[in-house]
Amino acid sequence: MLGLDTVGRYVELMKRTFSKPDNWKMFWRQLPKEMEKLGIDSIGIIVLISIFMGAIMTMQTVLNTENPLLPRYSTGLVLRDTMLLEFASSIMSLLLAGKVGSNIASEIGSMRITEQIDALEIMGVNSANYLILPKVIGLVLCMPLLVTFSVFCGLIGGTGVAYFTDLIPVADFIYGIQYAFIPYYFTYSIIKSLFFGFIIASISAFYGYYAYGGALNVGRASTNAVVNSSIVILLMNIVLTQLLLV
Amino acid sequence: MIEVKHLNKSFDGKQVLYDISATFRHGAVNQIIGKSGSGKTVLMKSIIGLFKAESGEVLYDGRNLLDMSKREIKLLRREVGMLFQGSALFDSMSVIENVMYPLQMFSDMSKIDVEKRAKFCLERVNLQTHAYHLMPGEISGGMQKRVAIARAISLNPKYLFCDEPNSGLDPVTSLVIDKLIEDITQEFNITTIINTHDMNSIMETGANIILINKGHKGWEGSKEGIFTDDNQALNDFVFASELYKKVKLASQK
Numbered sequence: 001m002l003g004l005d006t007v008g009r010y011v012e013l014m015k016r017t018f019s020k021p022d023n024w025k026m027f028w029r030q031l032p033k034e035m036e037k038l039g040i041d042s043i044g045i046i047v048l049i050s051i052f053m054g055a056i057m058t059m060q061t062v063l064n065t066e067n068p069l070l071p072r073y074s075t076g077l078v079l080r081d082t083m084l085l086e087f088a089s090s091i092m093s094l095l096l097a098g099k100v101g102s103n104i105a106s107e108i109g110s111m112r113i114t115e116q117i118d119a120l121e122i123m124g125v126n127s128a129n130y131l132i133l134p135k136v137i138g139l140v141l142c143m144p145l146l147v148t149f150s151v152f153c154g155l156i157g158g159t160g161v162a163y164f165t166d167l168i169p170v171a172d173f174i175y176g177i178q179y180a181f182i183p184y185y186f187t188y189s190i191i192k193s194l195f196f197g198f199i200i201a202s203i204s205a206f207y208g209y210y211a212y213g214g215a216l217n218v219g220r221a222s223t224n225a226v227v228n229s230s231i232v233i234l235l236m237n238i239v240l241t242q243l244l245l246v
Numbered sequence: 247m248i249e250v251k252h253l254n255k256s257f258d259g260k261q262v263l264y265d266i267s268a269t270f271r272h273g274a275v276n277q278i279i280g281k282s283g284s285g286k287t288v289l290m291k292s293i294i295g296l297f298k299a300e301s302g303e304v305l306y307d308g309r310n311l312l313d314m315s316k317r318e319i320k321l322l323r324r325e326v327g328m329l330f331q332g333s334a335l336f337d338s339m340s341v342i343e344n345v346m347y348p349l350q351m352f353s354d355m356s357k358i359d360v361e362k363r364a365k366f367c368l369e370r371v372n373l374q375t376h377a378y379h380l381m382p383g384e385i386s387g388g389m390q391k392r393v394a395i396a397r398a399i400s401l402n403p404k405y406l407f408c409d410e411p412n413s414g415l416d417p418v419t420s421l422v423i424d425k426l427i428e429d430i431t432q433e434f435n436i437t438t439i440i441n442t443h444d445m446n447s448i449m450e451t452g453a454n455i456i457l458i459n460k461g462h463k464g465w466e467g468s469k470e471g472i473f474t475d476d477n478q479a480l481n482d483f484v485f486a487s488e489l490y491k492k493v494k495l496a497s498q499k
Contacts, residue, residue: 023351115334118296122407123348124323 010206016128017136017202030134038100038135038201039142043149045099046092050083050150053091054157057082062167075168076176079158084185085245088150090237093196096146097229101204104135105225108208109218117209128209136201143197144190151189188244195240196233203229247272248293248405248437253302255292262288266302266463268456270439275431275451278441280458281483287409289458290441294326294407295319306405324352327398327436329408329427333390335382335397342368342378345396352401367396371426388419392426399430406431406438412447424450445484448472457483 021027061075108131111117120127155177162173204225211221248270255263262285270276278286291297293304295311304311306322314322335344345364349355355363368378371392377385382393391411398406408427412420428451431438442448448455452469457480459465464479472484 026351111336114332114337115330116336119328119330119334119336121296122294122323122326122328123351123401124320125351126320 009210010203013128013132013206013209014202016126017132017205019126019129021129021133022125026130027134030130031138034134034138035142038103038139039146042096042099042142042146045095046146046150047153049095050088050092050153051157051160053087054079054083054154055161056157057087057154058158058161058173059165059167072168072172073176073179076158076162076173077179078176080155080177080181081185083151083154084189087154088147089189089192089196090233092146092150093143093193093200093233094230096196097200097204097233098226100139101200101225101229102222104201104204105208105211105222106218108132108205109211109221112209112211113214113218132202132205132209135205136198139201140194140197143193147189147193151186191244192237192240195236199232199236200229203232247307248439249303249305250289250293251303251305253289253292253299253304255288255297255299262461263292263299264461266458268463268466269454270437271454272437273432273435274438274453275428276437276439276454276456277448277452278439278456278458279443279448279452279483280464281443284458285461286441286443286458290407290409290439293439294328295323324401325404327401327403327406329391329394329398329406329411331410331413333382333387333394335390335393337382340379340381341373341385341393344382344393345400348397348401363400364396367400368393370399370430371396387414388416388423391415391419391423395423395426395430399434402434404436406436408438408440408442410442410444411440412442412444417446420444420446421450427451443483459483 057079058075061078065074065078108117111131117127117131120130158177159170159173162168162170207221207225207228208218211218250266250268250270253263253266254261266289278289280286288297292299293311295304299312302312306325309318309322311319311322335341336347339347342361342364345367346360349360349363353360365378368375373389373392373396377389382390385393406427411423411427415423424447427438427440430436440447440451449469449472452472455465455467455469455472456463457465457477459479459482464483465475465477467475472480475481
């Protein structure tokens with residue numbers, strides 16, 4: 001019953017969020033700020049993690065597939081498809097749920113407990129729409145960019161390993177990256193990331209919006225936001241893979 | 247004028263307000279007073295509509311809040327200004343942006359006029375110009391209250407609500423804020439409701455006072471009657487302080 005109640009309140013909040021903004025000018029002013037805060041400011045960490053993960057995955061693949069029957073270029077192919085199919089969209093979304101999700105939940109939660117949301121309501125502003133809509137749309141719009149960065153940085157990391165070590169020749173690795181490329185995998189990754197962006201922003205905003213009490217509860221709301229958006233991302237990943245790939 | 251008739255409010259089956267009826271006069275400072283936990287904030291939030299009352303009427307110049315559609319409530323709220331206990335300034339905006347926000351949101355004024363109006367409101371609450379571009383976290387509690395008042399009056403409200411405007415302020419700053427609210431009420435001819443348990447504030451500005459005691463209306467009157475009325479609930483509230491016991495004894499001699 002508690003779960004149903006939560007889902008009901010989430011749907012109700014989304015209904016209020018996805019209504020016509022009170023003032024379009026304010027919405028368009030807010031949107032780029034949110035895109036910068038949630039998306040552009042996340043590029044650094046995405047780049048860093050993707051490069052290292054690409055490098056590590058390349059090393060692990062080479063070391064664990066020392067089989068004369070497997071062509072040497074398979075390392076590049078494995079890395080490319082892993083980055084495209086899972087890492088750049090799903091794993092990066094889980095990381096973003098931690099970074100961006102906690103940011104959204106704590107920001108909105110702090111506004112709730114300091115009565116800033118009440119102040120908006122008193123002014124006649126649809127607070128859910130004003131606060132949440134630019135965040136959801138901003139993050140969803142940034143997700144394809146982040147996924148693309150992640151894929152390329154992962155491949156750069158792998159290429160770096162090939163270049164700086166003698167684990168695999170660079171030419172074989174590059175050939176593997178290009179071999180039997182299926183463009184739809186990229187589309188699949190982008191579609192998934194759009195869903196995940198929506199999940200991260202909306203669920204985190206939900207927990208922040210309904211925070212109550214003091215600082216301790218804002219922290220709790222932030223934790224709940226990260227945990228629950230991660231769980232929903234994992235479940236949604238299965239559903240989307242079934243629908244788009246199987 | 248705001249009238250409340252037979253208002254009842256409960257949370258999860260626990261009754262908090264019992265059959266409250268009161269009239270808040272136009273152009274005057276009306277006060278809701280009572281001990282902490284007596285239900286005065288719930289009453290104020292029920293009058294504004296942040297809490298939905300179970301039964302009764304809240305009449306804004308004859309318009310019943312409880313019968314209004316969401317759209318009508320939204321329009322009504324543009325006639326309302328509110329000063330929150332913790333000021334509730336938007337901490338991502340500077341002082342002047344806080345005051346400009348309602349104007350940008352709901353008026354058709356040009357950018358220059360919005361800024362002019364915001365500066366007028368900030369000047370009206372006597373805020374020094376150097377503070378206009380500071381963030382709320384960089385100014386004192388008293389200044390934050392002034393900015394919150396400026397924001398509340400920026401759209402020329404008909405009704406002004408103040409939830410414990412003196413909380414966290416020293417006695418001198420409290421008096422300044424009280425005087426400011428009283429002056430603004432008379433100058434802009436608005437209906438002001440203050441929620442307080444600060445006796446200094448009550449004695450300064452209480453033209454029309456309603457005492458809430460354990461969710462019931464315990465007493466209604468003005469500051470002149472505070473020390474002379476025999477109402478038990480009122481005496482329990484006012485004379486809890488030794489100071490005011492002495493004031494009463496002195497006045498009887």
